[in-house]
Amino acid sequence: MSKLSDLPNIGKKLEEQLNEVGIETIEQLKEVGSKQAWLNIRAIDSSACINRLCALEGAIRGIRWHSLSEEVKRDLKAFYNTVTI
Numbered sequence: 001m002s003k004l005s006d007l008p009n010i011g012k013k014l015e016e017q018l019n020e021v022g023i024e025t026i027e028q029l030k031e032v033g034s035k036q037a038w039l040n041i042r043a044i045d046s047s048a049c050i051n052r053l054c055a056l057e058g059a060i061r062g063i064r065w066h067s068l069s070e071e072v073k074r075d076l077k078a079f080y081n082t083v084t085i
Contacts, residue, residue, distance in 0.1 A: 002026055008064050009055035017041045030060055035079055042083070050080045 004026060005015045021040035023029050029037060034056035042048040051065070053076050058065030068076075 004029060004059075007059040008062060009059045014041075014052065014055065017045060020044060029056070034060055034076070039083070050077060053080055 002025075003015065004010050004018055004024070005012060007026060007029075010018075018024070018029065018037065018041070021037070021044060023032055023037055023040070032040075034053060037056050038048060038053040041052065054065040054068060054073065057072065057076060058068055061068070
């Protein structure tokens, strides 16, 4: 079984946070999705920012978050803004 930290953008700290909110496998992360996973992390870490949200989306897609399309980045930013305002 692959570890979450095998995915792009997922370091030890983010992997630990995902585990803390009950996401322990790549399959679980994909099933939950980046937005819900980020919301779960934000509930335990108020410093969770837009970059972490993008990192989760990139991990699910198997790419560095910097390589997300502008459309995806806009969608994530709009979601982030609705949650953090």
